[in-house]
Amino acid sequence: TDADAAVQSAQRAFASGAWSGLRPAERERILLRLADLLEAHAEELAQLETLNQGKSIQLARAIEVGGSIEFVRYMAGWATKITGETMEVSIPAPPGARFTAFTRREPIGVAVGIVPWNFPLMIAVWKLVPALAAGCSVVLKPASETPLTALRLAELVQQAGVPPGVVNVVTGPGASVGQALAGHPLVGKVSFTGSTEVGKTVGHAALDNMTRLGLELGGKNPMLVLADADIERAAEGALLGAFLNQGQVCAAASRLYVHRSKFQALTEALAEAIAGMRLGPGLDLNARVNPLVSQRQQQAVCRLLERSRAQGARA
Ligand code: NAD
Numbered sequence: 234t235d236a237d238a239a240v241q242s243a244q245r246a247f248a249s250g251a252w253s254g255l256r257p258a259e260r261e262r263i264l265l266r267l268a269d270l271l272e273a274h275a276e277e278l279a280q281l282e283t284l285n286q287g288k289s290i291q292l293a294r295a296i297e298v299g300g301s302i303e304f305v306r307y308m309a310g311w312a313t314k315i316t317g318e319t320m321e322v323s324i325p326a327p328p329g330a331r332f333t334a335f336t337r338r339e340p341i342g343v344a345v346g347i348v349p350w351n352f353p354l355m356i357a358v359w360k361l362v363p364a365l366a367a368g369c370s371v372v373l374k375p376a377s378e379t380p381l382t383a384l385r386l387a388e389l390v391q392q393a394g395v396p397p398g399v400v401n402v403v404t405g406p407g408a409s410v411g412q413a414l415a416g417h418p419l420v421g422k423v424s425f426t427g428s429t430e431v432g433k434t435v436g437h438a439a440l441d442n443m444t445r446l447g448l449e450l451g452g453k454n455p456m457l458v459l460a461d462a463d464i465e466r467a468a469e470g471a472l473l474g475a476f477l478n479q480g481q482v483c484a485a486a487s488r489l490y491v492h493r494s495k496f497q498a499l500t501e502a503l504a505e506a507i508a509g510m511r512l513g514p515g516l517d518l519n520a521r522v523n524p525l526v527s528q529r530q531q532q533a534v535c536r537l538l539e540r541s542r543a544q545g546a547r548a
Contacts (some may be wrong), residue, residue, distance in 0.1 A: 246398030264309035287524035340368035420471035
């Protein structure tokens with residue numbers, strides 16, 4: 234019911250032209266105001282994210298909030314730079330006819346953004362702001378574990394001057410709320426970031442309505458250490474790649490391929506650095522390893538460790 238109400242609200246706001254009908258420069262100005270508001274509330278948003286998600290406050294400040302502010306400013310500039318093309322088309326009939334064709338980019342309507350729990354504010358902003366710059370209305374669904382910054386973002390969006398109904402946030406479980414949004418016939422585009430498994434479900438739901446679809450799914454990315462690598466720097470890079478946000482990163486360097494000549498030295502450098510990493514809450518500036526997002530995730534990671542041990546790994 235909430236998902237449907239949010240889509241209806243977004244659709245009504247879109248049809249009213251209160252946002253979609255603004256001159257692009259007016260949309261740009263409001264989005265730049267949103268960036269200023271995010272900046273003014275940066276510390277509050279960073280702490281909210283850390284308390285909700287568990288991540289390091291330094292990461293929350295730099296990436297989650299700092300990155301979001303830069304991104305909003307960049308995307309605000311696109312509102313005035315969306316163009317089409319004109320072309321002379323060589324259709325040979327009727328004889329002697331000349332044709333000029335043009336493309337014109339128009340907002341799709343209601344865009345749905347389904348957001349994972351690893352970078353809740355930043356990925357919400359990635360989905361929200363390009364759609365707003367283009368003149369679309371938006372329904373955001375944060376992950377059920379991490380709804381708080383998306384809700385605060387919605388308040389700031391309102392304060393920036395985006396008209397009521399244009400931006401909607403629906404919290405709740407993915408299987409009900411997310412599924413209802415992905416399969417809603419009034420939705421023009423679904424943008425999903427999350428696991429490959431859920432991405433397939435979302436894709437099917439969207440396809441049934443021929444809804445446009447964007448999927449950003451899971452990764453399993455290798456880091457390569459070549460024969461001429463500097464061991465100290467390679468170890469630093471590998472640590473960052475594997476442990477940033479406790480490894481809860483789609484682009485994490487979760488596999489290491491090391492040149493035979495460097496294998497022993499890098500293994501020792503990594504083992505030493507990892508042994509020195511301190512555990513602690515996200516607000517503790519000296520902690521290098523912070524809590525995982527949920528107990529469910531913690532248990533999933535423990536199961537992976539057990540499986541690795543059973544297969545002969547040494548910790
Ligand atoms: P998830 O797939 O469990 O959840 C993502 C979102 O989808 C959440 O909001 C969830 O509530 C919702 N959802 C769950 N079931 C749904 C359904 N049936 N229909 C619609 N929505 C549903 O993913 P997660 O555990 O939150 O995120 C971790 C995953 O995201 C990892 O696989 C990671 O690699 C990936 N990820 C990818 C990128 C990228 O850019 N490629 C970025 C961040 C995270």
